[in-house]
Amino acid sequence: MSTVAMSTGGTPSGKTIFISSLLVLGNVLGVGVLALPISAGLGGFIPALLGIILVWCMMLFAAWLIAYRIDSTKKNFDIPSFFKEELGTTAKWIAIACNLLILYGVLVAYLSGISTMMTALYSDLAEYQYLITIVYFCIVVSLIVFGLGVMRKGMSIIMIVLWICFFTMCFTGLGDWHGNLLTYMDWRYLPICLPIAVSAFHFHNIIPTVSKSLNYNKPATYKAIFIGVLLGLIINLVWVVVVLGSMQENNAGTTSVIYAEIHNLTANVPMTEILNNKTFEISALIFALLSVTCSFMANGAGLFGFITDLCTDYLKTDNKLLISILSFAPPLIIALIYPEIFLVALSLVGGVGEDILFALLPGIIIVKIAHSLLKKREYSTLSRWMIIVGWIMVVLSTFILIFVLGQKFGLINMTPPKLMM
Secondary structure, eight states: OOOOOOOOOOOHHHHHHHHHHHHHHHHHHHHHHHHHHHHHHOOOHHHHHHHHHHHHHHHHHHHHHHHHOOOOTOOOHHHHHHHHHHHOOHHHHHHHHHHHHHHHHHHHHHHHHHHHHHHHGGGGGGGGGGHHHHHHHHHHHHHHHHSSSHHHHHHHHHHHHHHHHHHHHHHHHHGGOOOOGOOOOGGGGGGHHHHHHHHHHHOOGGGGHHHHHTTTOHHHHHHHHHHHHHHHHHHHHHHHHHHTSSOSSSSSSSHHHHHHHHTTTTHOOOHHHOOOOOOHHOOOOOOHHHHHHHHHHHHHHHHHHHHHIIIIIOOOOOOOOHHHHHHHHHHHHHHHHHSSSSSHHHHHIIIIHHHHIIHHHHHHHHHHHHHHHHHHSSSSHHHHHHHHHHHHHHHHHHHHHHHHHHHHTTOOOOOOOOOOO
């Protein structure tokens, strides 16, 4: 088991902690906002609220664990090596496989989401869906290869625009809001929401950066993580309330939750049709394009770096053309073969890759740490609570994993109710 480095810097100010928490919030406020209301709506607001909060807690504890284990004396921190130190070599290879699934999967989801959204919003573009996918792919890959530095320099401006668009979406989204729609409940469909919630609250790759920005002060890092992900929870729930208070479950034509789920639509598409409000349409479109593009670039750069490391270590080559093809060709091919795979891809990413990497394995580690402390007769009360939390994480994450894999292999048939127009 790895040792834990002590905090190396002085206590950061509250302002510094809050600024660092915005790094977490920036990762949470993204593409999950576009997908979560639709998957949440199948079971209704109250079941979704319970599921989202449970997943939020699970992802928060996993984040605290990673922050707890970051060693300031080491130059770099990477997830596979972290799991190797905690659980052995097998866990490292599981982490590598999950990381590849996450990075490839989200790129597929982004490509599919953009093309599906554009063709659903603007019917004249329907026959150009493949072209939209290819053009968008070329733009974002070019930005990754040639314009990543410029994008990073302008990130503060992009975040301001994202915030303005998001709050404009929420405000104008109340134009046809009905509180009684939030009373609908069907607990059978709660599991469908869980893997999307995992994906919505995935921010863990940014934790080393947050820790470094706070001089590796662990209490400050814990606070920044909590503040950032709490704000993310509130914002996501506000948006879910806005959408589910505007969309009927069924029997509403192309604007129902079930229609959006079946056709893998982002939440802004049916909302645009319901509201018929240009301000909402434009702000939601800008938010979607910017959030997806920023996420694509961050994950695309991460995937390129990850494939570079794998090729260097195991194929003994650093050929950039080969690395580029291995990194970006598979997501493009899958998105072209399955153009309407947005929610399906996010469900697979959240329910398998992110679920194992940032819920199941961390839960096992928390239980392991707690048992170690009990043997040393240290922090007995805290250790017992850690065991309970760890096992809850293991059980919940295992349930999500089994559910998603069961659906993908046809062992669990939980299709939405029959669509009524």
